[in-house]
Amino acid sequence: MKVAAVLVLCGTLFCLAHSNTLDSCEGRCGASLDNTYTCQCNAHCENFNDCCTDYYTLCKDAATSCVGRCGEQYNAQNPCHCNSLCPQYNNCCSDYSQLCDSSGSTTDAEIKAVSETLYTLDSNKASASQLKIDPQALVADSQTASQNDLSSSRLFSYLDEGTLFSRPTYAAFLALLDNYNRMTGTTESFTSQQLAEQDTFLKETMSNTAVGKELFAFLYTKGYYGSEAEFIQDLKNMWFGLYSRFNGKMDSSGFEHIFAGEIKGGKVSGFHNWIRFYLLEKTGELNYYSHSFNGPWTSYPDVLGMQFMWDGYYKQVGSAIIGCSPEFDFALYSLCYITRPGKQCRLSVGGNELIIQTYTWENSFYGDGKKFIGSAYPATP
Numbered sequence: 297m298k299v300a301a302v303l304v305l306c307g308t309l310f311c312l313a314h315s316n317t318l319d320s321c322e323g324r325c326g327a328s329l330d331n332t333y334t335c336q337c338n339a340h341c342e343n344f345n346d347c348c349t350d351y352y353t354l355c356k357d358a359a360t361s362c363v364g365r366c367g368e369q370y371n372a373q374n375p376c377h378c379n380s381l382c383p384q385y386n387n388c389c390s391d392y393s394q395l396c397d398s399s400g401s402t403t404d405a406e407i408k409a410v411s412e413t414l415y416t417l418d419s420n421k422a423s424a425s426q427l428k429i430d431p432q433a434l435v436a437d438s439q440t441a442s443q444n445d446l447s448s449s450r451l452f453s454y455l456d457e458g459t460l461f462s463r464p465t466y467a468a469f470l471a472l473l474d475n476y477n478r479m480t481g482t483t484e485s486f487t488s489q490q491l492a493e494q495d496t497f498l499k500e501t502m503s504n505t506a507v508g509k510e511l512f513a514f515l516y517t518k519g520y521y522g523s524e525a526e527f528i529q530d531l532k533n534m535w536f537g538l539y540s541r542f543n544g545k546m547d548s549s550g551f552e553h554i555f556a557g558e559i560k561g562g563k564v565s566g567f568h569n570w571i572r573f574y575l576l577e578k579t580g581e582l583n584y585y586s587h588s589f590n591g592p593w594t595s596y597p598d599v600l601g602m603q604f605m606w607d608g609y610y611k612q613v614g615s616a617i618i619g620c621s622p623e624f625d626f627a628l629y630s631l632c633y634i635t636r637p638g639k640q641c642r643l644s645v646g647g648n649e650l651i652i653q654t655y656t657w658e659n660s661f662y663g664d665g666k667k668f669i670g671s672a673y674p675a676t677p
Contacts, residue, residue, distance in 0.1 A: 550669030
């Protein structure tokens with residue numbers, strides 16, 4: 297009788313408590329195997345047929361939604377995620393943009409504020425006495441495909457190379473420009489010296505300048521990176537990692553496309569850097585035709601949308617931030633790509649709005665599924 301009473305008591309009271317803890321997935325979704333529980337709450341339980349009865353409701357269905365999960369820590373057991381890094385890894389839940397904001401944890405206002413700070417900190421930008429441009433012909437958007445040379449003079453009429461190019465970030469940038477073959481379909485390869493030049497560029501622009509330090513500090517506080525070393529390594533991968541734009545050859549990277557420029561399909565592809573433009577125009581390899589956009593800025597940096605011929609290949613609209621330092625250019629594109637991958641990124645520069653359009657590279661990945669930079673450039677109306 298005593299034994300029976302205990303069994304009855306277990307059946308009425310103890311087992312009720314038991315079902316509320318050991319037989320439930322409440323607070324246990326994705327947890328590793330634990331034999332102290334009578335049932336499990338991770339993906340393996342489906343194979344072993346030992347899932348708790350509320351597994352599908354609490355874990356399976358909930359794991360595919362961001363309801364109550366925005367900003368959560370990464371859990372490899374979850375089939376999709378709801379934190380600020382999921383857009384880069386392409387593993388967000390389907391309702392992430394709707395529930396967690398398409399920007400993840402970073403608002404447009406925050407991005408505009410930090411871009412203004414970066415602008416203020418850019419002590420290496422060109423001054424009016426160091427850089428003079430002559431935009432000349434302004435054409436309508438409907439005329440940009442005409443390939444008419446409407447400007448008799450060069451765009452860049454003067455640059456104080458001696459002062460600007462002797463600065464460490466400029467020197468590090470210049471060292472990279474001859475490391476690439478502009479023709480897509482031609483495999484890129486780097487010597488040990490050229491790889492070291494990539495590291496030097498990242499060190500000089502991101503680790504040794506106020507602009508780079510501010511960018512890291514912002515992204516660190518927003519949870520994108522846990523250390524400066526992680527930040528620098530990710531920049532190296534996303535910017536300098538090789539992928540194929542044509543015929544399966546490892547022929548391109550975000551840096552080459554945006555800063556050095558490429559030729560694909562018989563025309564200029566990418567090419568959104570003013571220093572590269574200046575150097576090629578100086579040697580006669582590039583002929584400036586006209587511009588279709590001139591930003592509202594009255595000092596540097598400014599923004600132009602340009603038409604030009606690069607050694608026989610035409611660029612219909614090549615937009616660039618003119619007169620900024622390499623670290624500022626690199627920082628703005630990085631900020632926008634990290635916080636707004638594949639989207640328009642609204643910045644504030646000197647009190648005026650600047651929109652950067654970013655594109656992710658969708659055909660190959662680095663690390664644990666992260667996307668390379670496909671392109672980034674100033675969007676012109």
